[in-house]
């Protein structure tokens with residue numbers, strides 16, 4: 707099966723049409739957008755004052771074929787993309803990111819669930835993503851493959867500063883103020899294509915490569931966001947410990963991932979809503 711993850715499968719006109727449609731539906735012009743990961747949909751559900759759109763009603767919008775697809779929500783302060791079970795393999799998974807850009811968004815907050823590889827990490831920790839390893843990208847599954855559209859960004863974008871230092875510092879400060887500094891970490895996120903969880907040998911390899919956590923999403927969206935000049939903050943909820951040891955009995959499963967998402971929903975919601983208003987303020991004062 708050929709999985710299309712390439713952002714060039716849509717024309718600039720497709721992006722413009724979707725942008726115009728959405729902008730005609732609302733007079734709100736948020737500068738911040740949020741993409742919710744697995745088990746983090748409660749973030750979107752709990753948002754007050756929202757105007758919701760169903761993916762299938764938005765022209766050109768990629769519709770998830772898996773269970774639990776959720777609408778794109780537009781709030782006063784932020785656009786919020788609900789979680790999709792097939793986020794990592796949906797064709798044009800990055801389509802919404804360019805729509806955000808064309809609608810005037812400046813900062814993108816991405817959340818996901820991941821397995822902790824760093825031995826110091828505990829289940830329930832929130833890892834601020836400081837860098838990533840794009841394993842599918844190494845194998846040619848890259849969202850910027852194909853012809854480059856200069857209207858979005860340059861052919862060879864720099865990725866050494868993909869995750870904004872300023873936003874990470876802001877998140878750390880807010881986390882401490884909210885009393886969750888004790889479980890906020892920083893680390894390197896690795897994307898694998900999945901959908902299986904890692905073998906022990908794979909997990910050991912990722913550990914040797916310097917990965918602190920592993921998941922199956924996010925990097926395509928972040929890559930496209932950085933390409934078109936968005937500031938990015940990535941929050942990864944450590945939902946399980948990845949087995950680095952053959953004697954470990956616990957077996958990871960998706961239900962556990964969702965469960966930990968629920969457990970941390972309230973904290974994450976506070977963190978994300980405070981971040982949205984601080985981002986908004988920092989944009990206003992620039």
Ligand SMILES: O=P(O)(O)O[C@H]1O[C@H](CO)[C@@H](O)[C@H]1O
Pocket residue numbers: 742743744745793794817818819820900921922923924959960963
């Ligand atoms: O990355 P998100 O969507 O948060 O989901 C993570 O959790 C799922 C596995 O339980 C995988 O899809 C993995 O990528």
Ligand SMILES: Nc1nc2[nH]cnc2c(=O)[nH]1
Pocket residue numbers: 819820821822898900902903904920921922945946947948958963
């Ligand atoms: N690949 C991968 N994705 C995850 N998402 C949540 N936990 C995990 C994990 O352990 N491995």
